Amino acid sequence: MALMPKRVKYRKRQRGRIKGNATRGNTVVFGEFGLQSTQAGHVTATTIEACRIAAAQYIRGTGAKLYIRIFPDKSVTARPLETRMGKGKGEPDHWVAVVKPGTVLFEIAGGTHDAARDCFNRVAHKLPVRVRMVERPAG
Amino acid sequence: MSTIEKLTAAVRSSIGSTASRRLRSEGIVPANIYGHKQTPQAVQMQADIVHAMIHSGSKVFDLEIDNSLEKVLIKDIQWDTFSKHVMHIDFLRVDPTERVKVEVPVTLRGTAPGALQGGILEQPMHTIEVECLAVEIPESITVRIGSLQLGESLHVNELTELPAGLTVLSPEDSVIVHIAHEAPAVEPVEEDAPEDPADVPATAEG
Numbered sequence: 001m002a003l004m005p006k007r008v009k010y011r012k013r014q015r016g017r018i019k020g021n022a023t024r025g026n027t028v029v030f031g032e033f034g035l036q037s038t039q040a041g042h043v044t045a046t047t048i049e050a051c052r053i054a055a056a057q058y059i060r061g062t063g064a065k066l067y068i069r070i071f072p073d074k075s076v077t078a079r080p081l082e083t084r085m086g087k088g089k090g091e092p093d094h095w096v097a098v099v100k101p102g103t104v105l106f107e108i109a110g111g112t113h114d115a116a117r118d119c120f121n122r123v124a125h126k127l128p129v130r131v132r133m134v135e136r137p138a139g
Numbered sequence: 140m141s142t143i144e145k146l147t148a149a150v151r152s153s154i155g156s157t158a159s160r161r162l163r164s165e166g167i168v169p170a171n172i173y174g175h176k177q178t179p180q181a182v183q184m185q186a187d188i189v190h191a192m193i194h195s196g197s198k199v200f201d202l203e204i205d206n207s208l209e210k211v212l213i214k215d216i217q218w219d220t221f222s223k224h225v226m227h228i229d230f231l232r233v234d235p236t237e238r239v240k241v242e243v244p245v246t247l248r249g250t251a252p253g254a255l256q257g258g259i260l261e262q263p264m265h266t267i268e269v270e271c272l273a274v275e276i277p278e279s280i281t282v283r284i285g286s287l288q289l290g291e292s293l294h295v296n297e298l299t300e301l302p303a304g305l306t307v308l309s310p311e312d313s314v315i316v317h318i319a320h321e322a323p324a325v326e327p328v329e330e331d332a333p334e335d336p337a338d339v340p341a342t343a344e345g
Contacts, residue, residue, distance in 0.1 A: 005339055006339070007340050008342070009343045011337075011340075011341040026221075035345075038221075051259070054301075060321075063257075065319075075336065075339070092336045093336060093337070102220035110262075126220060136265065
């Protein structure tokens with residue numbers, strides 16, 4: 001099941017603009033390798049789930065662990081099909097995570113550098129933003 | 140073990156974010172030196188010297204500033220969003236005979252049998268806080284995991300290969316490495332979680 005909040009203060013959000021780089025969540029914290037965004041964008045809950053499945057299938061049995069560093073906490077509304085304009089804002093359709101350049105999306109703990117690179121390569125193909133692989137800084 | 144290298148820095152007269160941004164565009168890294176109850180000193184260093192200093196593995200340096208020599212420890216390094224450029228460095232004045240508190244990285248050695256049996260190697264602790272002489276800061280603390288079975292953990296108080304004169308300050312019962320059982324392939328579905336994106340309740344009217 002895709003990620004979504006259990007409860008929110010307001011169900012419908014304004015779209016907003018994504019400005020600047022990530023100042024938080026931009027370093028590898030839990031694992032040794034991370035997948036860092038170099039673009040801004042919205043990553044939907046479905047996309048995160050697809051990435052999780054792709055990565056989990058690859059690292060199964062290797063002793064590595066996957067960490068998901070983003071959470072889709074922003075609702076996106078949509079109008080029902082074949083509906084005339086007006087009648088107010090549509091109902092929440094899906095949930096997205098707001099990603100800024102520099103945000104670390106996923107992390108892998110354990111395993112080799114090559115295995116992590118191959119795993120992230122599969123994940124990167126599913127993402128709507130350009131990404132790069134980063135490593136935990138020594139020390 | 141840290142080796143002491145000699146580096147050159149210049150006194151920085153331009154202070155503030157705008158001046159610092161201009162310096163960075165010229166390939167200069169702003170820095171500060173403080174400690175020992177002396178007046179903090181704003182300095183600047185060439186970016187290539189800074190990168191060489193960071194990658195040398197040492198933590199204590201002799202910093203030459205206007206013909207005066209200061210022995211300093213790298214206290215903090217600020218990187219940009221993509222961890223490519225150094226934005227600022229904090230140096231702490233130290234004495235060679237002074238004991239300092241530092242975070243030392245943990246290096247795992249060996250292959251855990253538990254990981255080979257299908258377990259997942261989890262490392263909640265990547266650095267350990269230690270107290271030691273400023274000139275004896277180790278580059279890393281080696282942790283041997285060759286005997287770690289499935290479900291077993293290695294705690295701070297089980298560290299054996301510690302250098303002499305080094306005191307560990309991290310809590311003794313903290314887990315450094317753990318071999319966890321692999322999670323089941325099918326994840327349990329939470330019953331109270333909403334299925335439809337439109338079903339998420341709001342706590343306020345809006």
